Amino acid sequence: xxxxxxxxxxxxxxxxxxxxxxxxxxxxxxxxxxxxxxxxxxxxxxxxxxxxxxxxxxxxxxxxxxxxxxxxxxxxxxxxxxxxxxxxxxxxxxxxxxxxxxxxxxxxxxxxxxxxxxxxxxxxxxxxxxxxxxxxxxxxxxxxxxxxxxxxxxxxxxxxxxxxxxxxxxxxxxxxxxxxxxxxxxxxxxxxxxxxxxxxxxxxxxxxxxxxxxxxxxxxxxxxxxxxxxxxxxxxxxxxxxxxxxxxxxxxxxxxxxxxxxxxxxxxxxxxxxxxxxxxxxxxxxxxxxxxxxxxxxxxxxxxxxxxxxxxxxxxxxxxxxxxxxxxxxxxxxxxxxxxxxxxxxxxxxxxxxxxxxxxxxxxxxxxxxxxxxxxxxxxxxxxxxxxxxxxxxxxxxxxxxxxxxxxxxxxxxxxxxxxxxxxxxxxxx
Amino acid sequence: xxxxxxxxxxxxxxxxxxxxxxxxxxxxxxxxxxxxxxxxxxxxxxxxxxxxxxxxxxxxxxxxxxxxxxxxxxxxxxxxxxxxxxxxxxxxxxxxxxxxxxxxxxxxxxxxxxxxxxxxxxxxxxxxxxxxxxxxxxxxxxxxxxxxxxxxxxxxxxxxxxxxxxxxxxxxxxxxxxxxxxxxxxxxxxxxxxxxxxxxxxxxxxxxxxxxxxxxxxxxxxxxxxxxxxxxxxxxxxxxxxxxxxxxxxxxxxxxxxxxxxxxxxxxxxxxxxxxxxxxxxxxxxxxxxxxxxxxxxxxxxxxxxxxxxxxxxxxxxxxxxxxxxxxxxxxxxxxxxxxxxxxxxxxxxxxxxxxxxxxxxxxxxxxxxxxxxxxxxxxxxxxxxxxxxxxxxxxxxxxxxxxxxxxxxxxxxxxxxxxxxxxxxxxxxxxxxxxxxxxxxxxxxxxxxxxxxxxxxxx
Numbered sequence: 082x083x084x085x086x087x088x089x090x091x092x093x094x095x096x097x098x099x100x101x102x103x104x105x106x107x108x109x110x111x112x113x114x115x116x117x118x119x120x121x122x123x124x125x126x127x128x129x130x131x132x133x134x135x136x137x138x139x140x141x142x143x144x145x146x147x148x149x150x151x152x153x154x155x156x157x158x159x160x161x162x163x164x165x166x167x168x169x170x171x172x173x174x175x176x177x178x179x180x181x182x183x184x185x186x187x188x189x190x191x192x193x194x195x196x197x198x199x200x201x202x203x204x205x206x207x208x209x210x211x212x213x214x215x216x217x218x219x220x221x222x223x224x225x226x227x228x229x230x231x232x233x234x235x236x237x238x239x240x241x242x243x244x245x246x247x248x249x250x251x252x253x254x255x256x257x258x259x260x261x262x263x264x265x266x267x268x269x270x271x272x273x274x275x276x277x278x279x280x281x282x283x284x285x286x287x288x289x290x291x292x293x294x295x296x297x298x299x300x301x302x303x304x305x306x307x308x309x310x311x312x313x314x315x316x317x318x319x320x321x322x323x324x325x326x327x328x329x330x331x332x333x334x335x336x337x338x339x340x341x342x343x344x345x346x347x348x349x350x351x352x353x354x355x356x357x358x359x360x361x362x363x364x365x366x367x368x369x370x371x372x373x374x375x376x377x378x379x380x381x382x383x384x385x386x387x388x389x390x391x392x393x394x395x396x397x398x399x400x401x402x403x404x405x406x407x408x409x410x411x412x413x414x415x416x417x418x419x420x421x422x423x424x425x426x427x428x429x430x431x432x433x434x435x436x437x438x439x440x441x442x443x444x445x446x447x448x449x450x451x452x453x454x455x456x457x458x459x460x461x462x463x464x465x466x467x468x469x470x471x472x473x474x475x476x477x478x479x480x481x482x483x484x485x486x487x488x489x490x491x492x493x494x495x496x497x498x499x500x501x502x503x504x505x506x507x508x509x510x511x
Numbered sequence: 512x513x514x515x516x517x518x519x520x521x522x523x524x525x526x527x528x529x530x531x532x533x534x535x536x537x538x539x540x541x542x543x544x545x546x547x548x549x550x551x552x553x554x555x556x557x558x559x560x561x562x563x564x565x566x567x568x569x570x571x572x573x574x575x576x577x578x579x580x581x582x583x584x585x586x587x588x589x590x591x592x593x594x595x596x597x598x599x600x601x602x603x604x605x606x607x608x609x610x611x612x613x614x615x616x617x618x619x620x621x622x623x624x625x626x627x628x629x630x631x632x633x634x635x636x637x638x639x640x641x642x643x644x645x646x647x648x649x650x651x652x653x654x655x656x657x658x659x660x661x662x663x664x665x666x667x668x669x670x671x672x673x674x675x676x677x678x679x680x681x682x683x684x685x686x687x688x689x690x691x692x693x694x695x696x697x698x699x700x701x702x703x704x705x706x707x708x709x710x711x712x713x714x715x716x717x718x719x720x721x722x723x724x725x726x727x728x729x730x731x732x733x734x735x736x737x738x739x740x741x742x743x744x745x746x747x748x749x750x751x752x753x754x755x756x757x758x759x760x761x762x763x764x765x766x767x768x769x770x771x772x773x774x775x776x777x778x779x780x781x782x783x784x785x786x787x788x789x790x791x792x793x794x795x796x797x798x799x800x801x802x803x804x805x806x807x808x809x810x811x812x813x814x815x816x817x818x819x820x821x822x823x824x825x826x827x828x829x830x831x832x833x834x835x836x837x838x839x840x841x842x843x844x845x846x847x848x849x850x851x852x853x854x855x856x857x858x859x860x861x862x863x864x865x866x867x868x869x870x871x872x873x874x875x876x877x878x879x880x881x882x883x884x885x886x887x888x889x890x891x892x893x894x895x896x897x898x899x900x901x902x903x904x905x906x907x908x909x910x911x912x913x914x915x916x917x918x919x920x921x922x923x924x925x926x927x928x929x930x931x932x933x934x935x936x937x938x939x940x941x942x943x944x945x946x947x948x949x950x951x952x953x954x955x956x957x958x959x960x961x962x963x964x965x966x967x968x969x970x971x
Contacts, residue, residue: 123557124897164823168813172884175891194891225829228854232775235958237670336773336958337670339662371590371602381599384658387666407666439607446609449628453558454898
């Protein structure tokens with residue numbers, strides 16, 4: 082039945098840093114679902130997160146929005162129980178059901194008191210296994226989606242973000258808007274949701290993370306109960322590769338007081354061997370909040386913006402490296418020049434040794450903060466589970482960070498971050 | 512954010528019915544230093560981390576006309592160096608200790624916090640002690656930072672239609688009370704603010720006697736107290752300015768306004784002045800808790816009425832919500848409802864729909880099932896909140912800076928359970944009458960009002 086693979090423990094002791102001991106139990110069910118379990122009885126709470134490879138990357142341009150609507154309607158009635166009944170049952174248990182959605186995944190999480198766990202988990206299983214996808218609810222929610230899209234499409238941040246992803250990805254599904262477009266949502270029918278669910282909510286593409294006040298035996302039963310409601314299908318639709326694309330500059334007028342600037346390109350996917358070097362380097366460049374180079378140049382030295390940042394967002398396939406800033410319209414070209422110069426300097430010269438030391442101190446010294454509650458453990462391990470990170474990831478994270486050299490960061494940026502391929506989007510340009 | 516101007520209390524209830532109070536236990540200990548600064552510690556040994564916060568009893572509530580936003584501007588300047596350190600140097604020190612730090616300004620308080628691995632608590636105390644007494648505000652740093660704050664205002668309010676509606680709403684419902692002014696400040700006041708204004712604010716309110724430190728996490732209370740004495744007890748205190756009571760005069764007629772902004776959809780924000788819980792936790796207790804439960808029944812759970820009736824069953828609205836905060840340092844609160852109408856439904860009709868929801872309760876009361884759902888959510892929410900050390904520290908800090916004892920949380924569930932359908936009917940009848948109504952509607956304007964604009968991207 083259950084194949085137990087490994088028991089790992091993330092216990093890291095530095096000279097003066099202590100990290101909580103987190104035992105992660107991992108196994109696969111015999112229909113291919115991946116289960117991760119962290120037992121902890123400090124609080125009478127059980128948290129469960131369930132992720133499927135059913136994000137907007139599975140959408141097509143013609144019917145963009147099916148993946149999101151499927152995720153959205155999953156929690157609006159199941160197994161013949163209507164949406165009001167279902168909401169009432171969760172409320173009466175004091176249990177919280179939430180859904181999440183992004184380019185790669187469709188997720189559902191349950192938080193319940195441990196003395197109500199059996200009823201709450203039965204309800205969760207019902208929600209996951211037998212969504213009604215009720216026709217009337219679909220029509221109502223389509224209208225809400227379309228209104229909400231038409232509203233967002235007037236906001237400078239959304240206009241910029243959509244234009245940016247489209248410039249980076251062209252026709253690749255990562256270039257689609259996750260919640261679809263008014264004219265594609267319009268066309269979606271119940272059968273689309275039924276089919277999408279059948280084809281993408283598969284046991285072998287399912288990861289389940291269970292954290293909290295529950296025994297190993299019970300966790301095994303939950304894994305079984307949830308995964309057995311799904312079929313296994315080894316021939317799953319693959320995710321298209323991201324093709325290299327020429328960068329472009331797009332300027333869109335808007336009456337807002339601030340211009341919104343996005344700058345970047347698709348760069349890395351999950352599991353990329355350069356990831357940690359790029360991640361650590363980016364902390365110095367623009368990921369480190371108040372202490373990054375971009376914040377220093379744009380905000381601290383010149384007062385040009387409230388927020389400026391950069392990040393690598395790896396997806397299953399190449400995700401974006403993105404820099405963003407909002408500033409008064411007549412300052413946006415100055416901000417753009419400063420950002421380009423800062424990035425270019427960093428690629429050319431890499432970090433200084435003192436910057437590198439401070440970045441490592443931050444990553445290593447701050448590691449315990451990533452895992453300081455059941456909720457944060459659930460989120461972190463769910464990410465590891467979904468993207469199939471090695472089980473010793475937590476064990477080795479700080480050691481790997483500690484070993485990275487300035488030369489490695491420079492080399493990774495020079496090999497992977499090519500500004501000639503960057504696209505720029507400015508909304509609200511004068 | 513260095514400059515997060517959220518009204519945190521309101522948000523707590525807009526999001527869900529996780530109760531604002533959510534920890535009934537007796538593990539919290541406190542001391543008062545000789546200079547009047549209070550130190551409150553809550554141990555939680557589940558994880559080797561610590562949250563450290565310093566709360567000042569100073570916020571936009573204490574500002575005067577012409578200098579709105581100065582509380583928040585000072586919060587930004589607190590990162591700009593001391594007699595011993597350069598601008599931004601402490602941010603580097605906290606980051607190198609693996610810490611996360613930030614600050615926020617509200618109407619009732621300004622607070623600074625760090626999250627750290629537990630052994631690093633002294634790094635935080637050293638910084639907070641230094642900037643409590645040795646802050647340096649230069650004209651050069653001020654001139655840069657005030658630009659950052661103006662960008663923050665543009666981003667937070669000026670380019671967001673709902674935020675503009677909210678700003679107008681507050682200025683209408685509070686014509687006299689300082690809650691009518693935006694926490695971030697009016698743009699005109701920011702444009703005319705000088706570094707002297709920031710210095711004046713710092714010298715007026717940042718006395719240790721006006722500060723409360725809250726520490727939560729994997730710490731030993733006695734050690735925290737002795738560290739706190741070491742870092743803070745020697746800071747000289749001074750008398751902070753006397754605060755005069757500020758009371759909004761009674762409203763004698765509905766107040767209506769329309770805001771025009773680029774938007775596709777209209778929007779309504781409406782509300783009524785509402786009582787707050789007395790600082791002793793007893794005064795107004797019955798009314799305040801009746802309003803708390805009412806908000807829960809209207810929009811606190813997934814079974815709540817507004818969503819069920821106006822969004823799901825009748826499709827009259829695309830989204831709805833209600834909010835109320837029983838806690839306030841300034842002694843004033845509001846009960847508010849928000850809604851975005853569905854296509855084809857006018858704001859006038861939706862306003863009527865929202866009022867009908869209140870009327871239905873006046874006529875028929877609420878059911879025991881509904882009351883029990885709120886109780887269930889509150890009890891569960893109390894357990895769930897124990898998972899967050901940060902949340903525990905926030906709660907203690909908010910209560911204490913607003914003038915309540917953190918111990919009033921012990922009575923929270925009991926008070927919620929005492930609320931009856933009649934109590935709820937009574938508060939609606941007493942407070943939600945037409946002459947006390949304030950309503951702001953968003954009148955959506957097309958983007959292309961300005962002829963130069965283009966809707967489609969064009970490359971060049």
